[in-house]
Amino acid sequence: MPSPNSLRVAAAQMTSVSDLAANFATCSRLVKEAASAGAKLLCFPEAFSYVGTKDGDSVSVAQPLDGPIMNQYRSLARESSIWLSLGGFQEKGSDPQHLCNTHVIVDDTGKIRSSYRKIHLFDVDVPGGRVYKESSFTEPGEDIVAVDSPIGRLGLSVCYDLRFPEIYQLLRFQHEAQVLLVPSAFTAVTGAAHWEILLRARAIETQCYVIAAAQTGKHGDKRESYGDSLIIDPWGTIVGRLPDRLSTGIVVADIDLSFVDSVREKMPIAKQRMPIDFWKAASL
Template sequence: MTSVGSVDKNFETAAVEQGCRMLFLPENCSFLGLAFSESLAVAEPLEGPTMQRYRQLAADSGLWLSVGGFQERGPDPEHLYNCHVVINASGRIQASYRKIHLFDNSVPNGPVLMESRFTAAGERLVACDSPAGRLGLSVCYDLRFPELYQRLTYELGAQVLLVPSAFTVATGRAHWEVLLRARAIETQTYVIAAAQAGQHNAKRESYGHSLIIDPWGEVVGRLQDPLATGIAVADVDLGLLQQIRCRMPVAEHRRLGRLAVHRDFEIL
């Protein structure tokens, strides 16, 4: 998607069917404005009218939806939550995850983005079952913290890791695909990364390149035009996932997750 500063226009773009069981939307799919204050102004509780429209869309279409990044009303007037919401085909909220890692950075030759100025960090890992398998939820900048995905996989049983994003162009060119493929390979899961793409407004541009990656690290779904609005389609084969995990039982070989941390040591 190329989301803009209009909830109505973004909603119309998202309401598309291609005969799939589940549709995954990127971070900021409902709104992406010029200023932090605009995001705070449109923030709503999960029971509010914008999320209700997505819930109705899921029920009307019979699709599960991953609403990859929604401006949820936060703990105080100055902060919102960047909330990833999964809605089932009956229109009920199945799970919600508040982004844990906030992007505070000055991008070389790009924008200065200080997410913590207006966003409160989440504190809870979230996974849920779906027609695509057991989903591990994350958002964008979380991608740079592999321990989050390790815990989603080995502690919460994730088979599909979701990384809805609005990556900057500079960081996307350098790191987007290699990080996504690494997360898939090291956890032996599918990775589905719906991405914002193109010029949103005078200040924001996103890298695009939405990807679906299998547990062997192969890209099995992408748009022909990586900056276009569209839908990449792929099958999730949980049989393949099990074959890969059986042939290379990484979960059984893990040791660091079982070792105690000792803080008393000698500096040589």
């Protein structure tokens, strides 16, 4: 039984492909499902609108945030009166060879409230997998971003950022985030090894809710995502999870910001944090 202070949220799980119209149709269906379930916010995974068949394909579909692709999704939010977390949108970059991997927050009137450009780019030789070089076609962002919403203060990130706890520390202790959003397309190999444990660690060390919407399944011959969309509370407990990692659908959970306050009061790490001089520590 949800508490009187609870707020309903949802996280999507899907398998985006190299077809903008097909992905939009899937997202439209999931938005309607989340709105019918009473969710105030629906979070989509990284690359929700497009996944190319090879690295760099997405540059060809990149558009500005006021372009027709984003305007479609803004209309979805307005028509269903729901906030949307659109993680990993292919935003047009500063030159024709690059894009920005941008997390966009749209309110229930269709207005863009905030955007965050992914800082940490996925340049990795995955063990037993393939080599990724996101920096070859993506410009890194520079700014930490948090935004107020009906379900609390949201801290924005994208996928590979999850491996860098500093960004989440800044979101919590400098930007006062209560809910961390982690839209992702984790590889099958790295997801199986680290996805859940990293998400729960970020929730525990920041005392925030974490909403992690995930891509899943095979996007083509060369790319496969792990799946497992999760909603985690500030104590590190999973409070929402789809029945399986491969299905397209939404997971819904009721979150309670008074529980955030309770966890933080009982374990006041914000007051107990000690300044650390990393340069001095490195020289010892």
